Amino acid sequence: MLSISKPTLILDEEKCRYNIKRMKEKADANNQDFRPHFKTHQSNGIGLWLKEAGVQAITVSSLDMAFYFSQAGWNDITVAFPFNVLEAGELQKFPSNCHLTLLVDNEQAVSCLIALGLPLSVFIEIDSGAHRTGLSMSDKGSILKLIIKVRSSENLSFKGLYSHAGHSYQCRGEDEVKTVHKYLQDNLKALKHTLVEAGEIYVCTGDTPTCSVGSHFAGSDALSPGNFVFYDVMQAEIGACSYNDIAVAVACPVVSKNAERKEICIYGGAIHFSKDSVEIDGNQSFGQYVENVGELGWGNVVPGCNLKGLSQEHGILQVTDAVFNKIKVGDVVKILPIHSCLAAQCLGHYMTTGGMWVEHFVSIKSQR
Structure with missing residues (x-):
């Protein structure tokens, strides 16, 4: 017989699976690849529920987390945290069949990855308003320069652009979230057009509020929200869920x-x-x-x-x-x-x- 005697996190599997199903269906309906962020649940058990829902590519927040999920058979993993050059040696431990995509926003990180000589994919991070990391959406010159540097290497593949609209967490109510979502998608669409000389640009974006509330995704090609699997009081107060x-x-x-x-x-x-x-x-x-x-x-x-x-x-x-x-x-x-x-x-x-x-x-x- 169960007996809880200390703080314990209770998980409603039915609600969690429904949240996963709903977000996957939304991505599919909007022709978006679905690369959910696993930093919220960080669990192979819950990862299996996502795999059963049709998820094939995932996003994580650290190399350690990426390795944990690679050991469970995930082989298309994006590490959505700026590449830490001091952890370069950690990349050697991944199985050869694991396709890693790393996040960069500066030439030093790209130079380090080139020097490693490992076959890796790279997302260039774009700051869409959170002002945490990433190149400004208006800084075409720096973005194009970094794209050219990645493409000039023999071991790196340019995956595209990645943006997390973290400022959506400051919203209160659906209308505010929709305003952030529209700004994000409109400006990403314009950025892709501005970078036309760089060819077709793949864009991944993924904060839970805009992915939950938004209805049009004209500027992106993939979604990678994470918190949606559980949601929480903050998301309910934002207006992203009930x-x-x-x-x-x-x-x-x-x-x-x-x-x-x-x-x-x-x-x-x-x-x-x-x-x-x-x-x-x-x-x-x-x-x-x-x-x-x-x-x-x-x-x-x-x-x-x-x-x-x-x-x-x-x-x-x-x-x-x-x-x-x-x-x-x-x-x-x-x-x-x-x-x-x-x-x-x-x-x-x-x-x-x-x-x-x-x-x-x-x-x-x-x-x-």
Whole structure:
């Protein structure tokens, strides 16, 4: 018989598979290759669900993660993080049948990859507004110069352009997301036209909000969202999904109650949720309390309740009188995470609502 005694990430397989199916169908309907980002789930078990849905090419965020998935048989992998020249030696360990595509935005990284002499593909990263890394969409000269340098090498293949509209995470509501999506697609389409002398340009883009809400993809050829497999409170507040689409919740034991403040202390802190938060109804929220449905299931968000603060192991849940009186020390409550990618990384494993454990890359890596 199951018994949860510490913070545990519960995964609703049915919701997760539905999220995968819906995004794959959207990519297919818009003639987009589907190269989903695996940085959210980081799991061979969940990767199998994506493979069963027809996914053949994947995206990851590190060479270590790429190697983990290559060992499970994935052989078309994009590492969507700027190539770190200090990890060049790591590329030697990949199996010969694994086709790697790396992300670059500078000549030094390209020169390093050329010197290695390994057969590799390269995406040039484009900054579409997040202002994190990548070449500006308006900097045709630098983009073209880097394309020419990649194409002049004997071992590198120019894959195309890659862009992540991370600024879509600042949106609130579908209309704002649609505005970012239109700007992204219109400008990528214009950029492809501007680079006509470079020939046909393949473009991959993939943030969950615009991929979830957008309906036209005239500037791209492939989609690589990641968070959509689980979604989370942040995505629901952005307008990328409904709360009913969220496929993970953190089960946390109740360890203390304070009647004066109507606060519940849970065993579930920053090391389980991360410290990401969003503002909901004027309050800072580190997670949303939901109804329990059996030991492993959950229902709707409960109004008037909010995970208001986190320290290392402690979580402080502000609740209504009715909820305070209902919950006892020793109960287990469910909290929807603000950022499911980070909660999964923190907790390092999953328990499905069917009672099965599913591995996470973090737990496998720690055993090496």
